Amino acid sequence: MNAPVSALRSYLEDICGSAYVSSDPEVLYTYGSDQTLHLHFPFDLLVKPGNPEEISKILQYCNRHNIAVVPRGGGSGVAGAALPVKGGVVLSLERLNRILGIYNVDGYVIAEAGVVTADLCKAVEQQGLYLPVAPSSMSFSFVGGNVATNAGSIRSCRYGTTAQQVMNLEVVLPDGRIIWTGANVRKNATGVNPTQLFVGSEGTLGVITKVVYRLIPRPRTEVMLLAGFCCLEDALGMVMALKAAELSPTATELICENALQLTAAYLKERQPLVQDGINTHLLIEFQEPDQVIMDHRLDAVSAILQQHRCVDVLVATTATEKERVSKLRYAIGEAMNSFGTTYRDVDACVPLSGLQQYIETVTAICNRHQVPLICFGHALDGNPHAMLLLSNKATQAELAALAAAADEIYGYVTTHGGVVSGEHGIGWLQQQYLPLQFDENRLSLTRQIKSMLDPGNIMNPGKAAL
Template sequence: MKYNPVTGDVIQALQQITGEKYVKTNPDVLAAYQSDESLAPDMWHLPEVVVAPGSTEEVARIMEVANQYKIPVTPRSAGTSVSCGAVPVCGGIVLLMERMNRILEINEDGMYLVAQAGARTSDIQNAAKARGLMYAGDPCSADSCLIGGNLATNAGGNKAVRYGTTRHQVYAIEVVLPNGKITHLGAPLKKCSTGYCLDQLIIGSEGTLGIITQVTLKLVPLCPYKLDVLAVFTDLAKATALVPKLVKAGLNPTSVEFMDNNFVRRASDYSELRLPHYEDGFYDIISIETFSEAELDAKMDILASICEKAGATDVVEADDRVWKVRRNCLESTRALSKVATSEDLVVPVPKIAECIQTLVAESKKYDFLLFCLAHAGDGNLHFQIMKRDMSDEEWKKQVAAFRDFAYPYVYKLGGRLSGEHGIGYKRMPYLERCADPVELELMKTIKRALDPNDILNPDKVIHIEE
């Protein structure tokens, strides 16, 4: 698609909307918004202007200007995406949501919270907890990510096994459509069969169908009893085969996290900690929450028995040290390589063991490093692939070859390309190859209908031909 450059007239129009203070064109600011957290410099692109609106109405007026001048707009939350979803691949405007950061209401009787899209996820969690309630959305980047970005990508996280992904935590959203119109979708209702479920269409659309500016989130009671267990295995097959056994036992765990030994050793070193079986251990971290102490004790007995029968070498309480190591997994690999890519595959839970073992074996054919961790309880597998001593050309060739095997294989298992990170710009060509052509055309039809000028976050998820 052909777009127009950002001219002085465009800058002036934006300044009239937000004030000159919130319209930035200096090179150092633009450079800060050319990338997200993905270590993929070849996919980074400079914006022409960065704008920080302070209200939904300002967002709407910015979109009107963008359509008038045919300027692409890339919405951006905290930039924690690893799919190049917030990278302005077509230049134009980067639209920051960080000024719109207020928590507007906590309704304890209705058990919901209303917040602007720029509110930090951890602030929402803490505000709910202070009222004896819980916001169950819990991405690993909660301390830095913003709630609007969570909705845009349908973020998952540690509690998705029990509570579902971000879309399952939402009652309603306020949205600015690509044409600048404002609409309110959904409602704080337990059920609704009134027309199309448009709020769920916008959630997870990665900022391509609308800009979420406000959200009404579901809250749940805070469980008073909780215990985290670390099950250590020295055999990859046994460690990955545990998850279906837990599900079938009806334990309803809050989370089940898997770490391969590469991550165990690397993250332990980074955290300056030594945990059991540092040299040869594969970790499953299981969280159980209940409303009675007796129920917790009973479930822990069942859990310990299942782990031991599955071949666990050790079953111990997972204290803060274990979670520190888990939280530092990805950060710990950055010193190994400044060039890396992360995979976010998702497969049916019974296929987890087969998928991990197959792809780890496949990776041995290549010269890159591959580490694996997973939100194993919901089948979401993360492979961190890091460049070693090879040319850029060879790196790209080997990663492409691995993906050419991995992606069709995952689809054959009934899986998909992304469980929580989204398609963004990074996986867009692969979605074109792997998705059902009818499904793909349906997505393009929706995009064309809502955004005929292809103004909003273009070249993300799907490519629209001119």
């Protein structure tokens, strides 16, 4: 341990207590990675502060001594935003794990940044309320991380992404100032409001320590439909029809032929609607306030499914039935991993009107570069995931082919009204593509905001093209 690190360690131990500072290599190995490919990075010290005041002191010290600080939530990111690519300190929010208040009449919840997403959702549901922030990582992701990455979910097509639920934030700025960005009221017209500046900022502008989320009433009914189609075109026709009929489903998960075949082969037992004549699935969910409205919705959907050449449909209302119809969808990730591959997750979001052309283009690009493709995800949001598979023993040529395919896809996306990431973020992995999306004026504004708040560039350096 070199002298500056030793001094840093003493300082951190003085502030947080020695139990909450670690340089154990095994611990650091774990915290040096997230869910991004198989990447991990070395760094000096892990610190687990207990409150915003401790974080303020840490940031002030690191600013004085030019030490990189990487805030870390649950480590569920797939774009590498939590990777300590410049070493330094990893600052875990895991001890800030209290739900501070659920306000039923006023319709909001205050939680510390380190609360696990699923725990918060469960707590508010027990009060008859609902927090529609449900990323697939919700069993281990933190609410602070959801905000820092503007996390989406399968339910964004009804409820929007995390940004839409954030009412107010407590943030420790890089110079140590602790601020509340907004207010806990339903309407707020009190001038410049910096709240949303921190949503999606991926730890580059400060440390989010408390989150105030708007809550809505808990839907009392929820139904899933698994619909099978003979081809992509019919399934997307159904998505457009759902949109046109204004039925506002809470999920419209598309499972393309490649994802369906891979996952059906991976799962041992036979899955529903895996049969001749069906090569594309659509998993549709509705949440409604009560049974009368749900029945009314389902009547309308039923008519539309018939009009759109749905080959077969299963309706799931119990937990067991829902698990059965959604099992294949949720096993796609495991299936991809089990084949000895990792994957480059292309998470572009495109206008809905261009969705079919986007999927066809991605397929053609991958075919041409001989890169295996698995395509599935959030159809109604124009945000399918295109997973470019990569063998763990990939050759240089295969790596080059994957990179070339990704370049072409992002080139297409950004010249057709789309964005580089719909929900996974820019982080470390996607930085090179940001200049495709934004011109120099826009990029310069982001850099200006960064250097205003963090002139020493200590916060999560080397990320988000900053």
